[in-house]
Amino acid sequence: xxxxxxxxxxxxxxxxxxxxxxxxxxxxxxxxxxxxxxxxxxxxxxxxxxxxxxxxxxxxxxxxxxxxxxxxxxxxxxxxxxxxxxxxxxxxxxxxxxxxxxxxxxxxxxxxxxxxxxxxxxxxxxxxxxxxxxxxxxxxxxxxxxxxxxxxxxxxxxxxxxxxxxxxxxxxxxxxxxxxxxxxxxxxxxxxxxxxxxxxxxxxxxxxxxxxxxxxxxxxxxxxxxxxxxxxxxxxxxxxxxxxxxxxxxxxxxxxxxxxxxxxxxxxxxxxxxxxxxxxxxxxxxxxxxxxxxxxxxxxxxxxxxxxxxxxxxxxxxxxxxxxxxxxxxxxxxxxxxxxxxxxxxx
Numbered sequence: 374x375x376x377x378x379x380x381x382x383x384x385x386x387x388x389x390x391x392x393x394x395x396x397x398x399x400x401x402x403x404x405x406x407x408x409x410x411x412x413x414x415x416x417x418x419x420x421x422x423x424x425x426x427x428x429x430x431x432x433x434x435x436x437x438x439x440x441x442x443x444x445x446x447x448x449x450x451x452x453x454x455x456x457x458x459x460x461x462x463x464x465x466x467x468x469x470x471x472x473x474x475x476x477x478x479x480x481x482x483x484x485x486x487x488x489x490x491x492x493x494x495x496x497x498x499x500x501x502x503x504x505x506x507x508x509x510x511x512x513x514x515x516x517x518x519x520x521x522x523x524x525x526x527x528x529x530x531x532x533x534x535x536x537x538x539x540x541x542x543x544x545x546x547x548x549x550x551x552x553x554x555x556x557x558x559x560x561x562x563x564x565x566x567x568x569x570x571x572x573x574x575x576x577x578x579x580x581x582x583x584x585x586x587x588x589x590x591x592x593x594x595x596x597x598x599x600x601x602x603x604x605x606x607x608x609x610x611x612x613x614x615x616x617x618x619x620x621x622x623x624x625x626x627x628x629x630x631x632x633x634x635x636x637x638x639x640x641x642x643x644x645x646x647x648x649x650x651x652x653x654x655x656x657x658x659x660x661x662x663x664x665x666x667x668x669x670x671x672x673x674x675x676x677x678x679x680x681x682x683x684x685x686x687x688x689x690x691x692x693x694x695x696x697x698x699x700x701x702x703x704x705x706x707x708x709x710x711x712x713x714x715x716x717x718x719x720x
Contacts, residue, residue, distance in 0.1 A: 379500035399448035409518035412439030430494030437499035438492030441518035466490035480667030533668035538615035544569030552619035553585035565589035621645035
């Protein structure tokens with residue numbers, strides 16, 4: 374039996390570690406990828422610190438849900454893919470056959486909403502090889518796997534959140550981005566290109582505040598208790614049309630509800646374990662609150678197209694496979710300006 378190296382979470386409360394596991398074989402409709410690059414994500418940090426029973430899946434599993442690689446082998450029924458082709462693997466775990474998938478709403482497939490996907494509950498890409506259904510793959514043309522990998526989750530998830538908010542973002546409107554990290558920095562770029570809204574970005578990390586300016590935010594703030602009053606003054610007392618919350622904590626949701634204007638929209642994307650109180654006097658009349666999960670394959674193709682056209686800044690810091698633990702450590706400490714990408718093998 375041939376084995377491969379994989380970076381796995383073996384048990385709750387224990388550090389992830391390398392181990393040897395069997396090389397998988399693709400089944401019908403599946404493709405075996407020789408992994409090339411894996412983007413690391415803040416949601417992995419939440420998983421590392423989760424107590425037993427907090428999440429709807431159990432270890433052991435291989436980490437890595439922002440995956441790009443090259444076709445190594447195809448299972449029965451797979452057509453149109455050649456060995457060696459560079460591809461991006463969507464982080465959304467969809468079946469491709471149910472009513473939601475056939476309607477192009479892959480993010481609402483029962484598999485997707487279960488919160489389990491490759492690298493989260495199921496074996497992911499921090500390994501030499503990965504199995505992915507053919508329908509979840511997007512061929513790459515100009516982008517390298519290392520450039521494309523962060524699009525598989527951060528790029529697509531933030532694009533979907535912006536798509537939800539765009540209905541209330543006419544030219545002259547105001548959008549607030551809470552959390553200018555990996556997802557928020559992509560959202561700022563989409564807002565700048567796809568609508569005429571004024572963009573206010575907030576983050577507690579000064580490095581990310583500065584970075585959000587380079588990504589196109591018109592105004593930036595460091596997170597503090599006076600942000601709601603400051604934003605009201607900045608908007609002439611009117612508040613903002615849309616809030617995109619990529620943090621999801623008690624503080625960020627409290628700020629969102631305080632500054633959203635009537636008929637505005639709060640899009641919650643961050644999983645910071647906060648809750649939002651909705652009742653008279655606590656939320657502006659007509660304001661909608663929406664939970665944003667994942668993205669459709671159509672949206673991910675649009676994101677890849679933007680990147681292929683060089684319309685997206687994808688700042689990455691790459692780490693060799695054997696430095697995966699170091700990369701996660703720097704991500705958790707907030708020392709990275711762009712996305713951490715682990716390169717696997719020599720691809």
